Amino acid sequence: MNAVSQLKESPGTAGAARQEIISAEHIGKTFGGSVVALEDINFTVQQGDFISLIGPSGCGKSTLLRLVAGLLPASGGKLNVMGSPMTKPRPEIGMMFQKPTLLAWKSVMDNVLLPKTLAGGATRKDREKAIELLHLVGLEGFEYSFPNQLSGGMQQRVALARLLNTGAEILLLDEPFGALDEFTRERLNVELLRIQREVKATILFVTHNIQEAVFLADKVFVMTPRPGRLEEIVDVPLARPREMEITKSDEFNRRVFEIRDVLGAAT
Amino acid sequence: MSATEIPLENSAGRTTTSGIPYWAQHLLVFVIFMTIWEMSVRFEWVSALILPSPFDVVAAWWDLAIVRGLIWSHFAVTLTEVVVGFAIGAGFGVTIAVLSALSETFRRLVQPYMVALQVTPRIAIAPIIVAWLGFGMEPKMAIAAIICFFPIFINSLTGLMQVDSESLEMFHSMRASKWKIFRHLQLPGAMPVIMAGFKTGISLALIGAIVGEFVSASEGLGVLIQRFSFQLLLPQAFACLIMLTVMGLILYGTATFADRRIVFWQHEDLVNRISRRMRAKNADLLGKGPAV
Ligand SMILES: Nc1ncnc2c1ncn2[C@@H]1O[C@H](COP(=O)(O)OP(=O)(O)OP(=O)(O)O)[C@@H](O)[C@H]1O
Numbered sequence A: 001m002n003a004v005s006q007l008k009e010s011p012g013t014a015g016a017a018r019q020e021i022i023s024a025e026h027i028g029k030t031f032g033g034s035v036v037a038l039e040d041i042n043f044t045v046q047q048g049d050f051i052s053l054i055g056p057s058g059c060g061k062s063t064l065l066r067l068v069a070g071l072l073p074a075s076g077g078k079l080n081v082m083g084s085p086m087t088k089p090r091p092e093i094g095m096m097f098q099k100p101t102l103l104a105w106k107s108v109m110d111n112v113l114l115p116k117t118l119a120g121g122a123t124r125k126d127r128e129k130a131i132e133l134l135h136l137v138g139l140e141g142f143e144y145s146f147p148n149q150l151s152g153g154m155q156q157r158v159a160l161a162r163l164l165n166t167g168a169e170i171l172l173l174d175e176p177f178g179a180l181d182e183f184t185r186e187r188l189n190v191e192l193l194r195i196q197r198e199v200k201a202t203i204l205f206v207t208h209n210i211q212e213a214v215f216l217a218d219k220v221f222v223m224t225p226r227p228g229r230l231e232e233i234v235d236v237p238l239a240r241p242r243e244m245e246i247t248k249s250d251e252f253n254r255r256v257f258e259i260r261d262v263l264g265a266a267t
Numbered sequence B: 001m002s003a004t005e006i007p008l009e010n011s012a013g014r015t016t017t018s019g020i021p022y023w024a025q026h027l028l029v030f031v032i033f034m035t036i037w038e039m040s041v042r043f044e045w046v047s048a049l050i051l052p053s054p055f056d057v058v059a060a061w062w063d064l065a066i067v068r069g070l071i072w073s074h075f076a077v078t079l080t081e082v083v084v085g086f087a088i089g090a091g092f093g094v095t096i097a098v099l100s101a102l103s104e105t106f107r108r109l110v111q112p113y114m115v116a117l118q119v120t121p122r123i124a125i126a127p128i129i130v131a132w133l134g135f136g137m138e139p140k141m142a143i144a145a146i147i148c149f150f151p152i153f154i155n156s157l158t159g160l161m162q163v164d165s166e167s168l169e170m171f172h173s174m175r176a177s178k179w180k181i182f183r184h185l186q187l188p189g190a191m192p193v194i195m196a197g198f199k200t201g202i203s204l205a206l207i208g209a210i211v212g213e214f215v216s217a218s219e220g221l222g223v224l225i226q227r228f229s230f231q232l233l234l235p236q237a238f239a240c241l242i243m244l245t246v247m248g249l250i251l252y253g254t255a256t257f258a259d260r261r262i263v264f265w266q267h268e269d270l271v272n273r274i275s276r277r278m279r280a281k282n283a284d285l286l287g288k289g290p291a292v
């Protein structure tokens, strides 16, 4: 095995110093010349970090994610991903939304294969990989079901498998479980952490739920609206792997109250 | 999707709370209706010259269709006009809709003509088309095409333009080309609305062909109806009308069948079947996954 393929297959090798993967300096975003959605945003994200973004509606969380995804250009400032400025969508970055955005006319399998189909066509190997991913997200037995046959939670699992199949190292999730019931959401959160450990991805996760934000994250970015600002970054040094049990600990709840204070003070 | 569609309920085999099956209810209503019609002519509540009795109509149909068998060639002529006209109208409608959906410039440039076409009573163009194309089947095909073009164009464009913005962003984040977005998102997503346009269009194509035949023709069911009516042979005219109803049902039924096949994901029974078939076909692939 040569050095290049080794590098490609193990991006987050244990022992290696963790690298800065995203850096934002003084980013702003203005819509239509007057709506200031984001102002002077500064942060860095290390490889393998799980970042939660939280803040009231309209504070620019989705906008920030779209900037990082390369779907929108920033109005000012510097945004570097893996050392080079963001200009357009890149293969290292994948995105997922509150709606599963599955294609109703494609089977679960073909939905998961979409990134490969768009890249030129799915091979037998791709199909086997897709089946593995469907196992990873807990959907074995549903490979050839259609989206309409699945529950909302299962549809989001398909969307997650599709996202993982893009091969992206940076995953941007915009309230991915926001439309699901509490039980389903908790279960998916635990599974998301397990999956992240397995695929070693860097994740930016938008949520409206403080508990969820703290439970998942290494760092919580707390944002405030009008104009959208990154008010505070709260570290969550709780041990991993995490189970729902930790939500009862003082350590956990201190973070929750801290964030609530920041959000409360801003409104 | 389309306002002109009658929701046809599949009521076969079901029973009501009263215990009388739906088909029996339908049969009963039909028999009562026919009886009243027959009696109103028999007892001369209306003149048989104005309204032929059902019995006379069936007799006339038997004579035209079975004894002399002359109705079938006219049936074939009209059907050909409708099918070819529909194919041309649908071809243009979908093509121009696709170009409009892909290019904003094109959409802007064709829009005034589409509006003009929408507000003009398109049937009025029939005599002009006949003047251009003569007395054969071609002018009828052209009229059928022009009349069914518009709803197909509008439906197709509406369907193609109503892309879900988050799905579009998902495709963009996967760096999909415009063509791939069209092929994998826009077009399949538009199919339900396009097919609804086809269903409206096929009925309109039939109207177009008949109007063309009325203007001038030597063959076709429209011609027969006109001729029989002029000669006050109303049972024969009604027999031809019934053939047109049958043709309409065949055309609409075909469109509905195609709709179900193409937009299969909106029909639970079809999805279940296709899903099962795919699972069986890929059994070897599924067996290869890690055992859980
Ligand atoms: N394409 C756009 N054009 C104009 N204004 C926009 C656009 N997208 C977002 N905005 C504005 O930018 C601000 C931030 O929007 P954004 O969607 O990022 O908020 P959010 O934090 O994701 O909110 P929510 O929690 O409700 O999803 C809002 O005031 C919104 O109206």
Ligand SMILES: [Mg+2]
Pocket: A061, A062, A063, A174
């Ligand atoms: Mg949002």
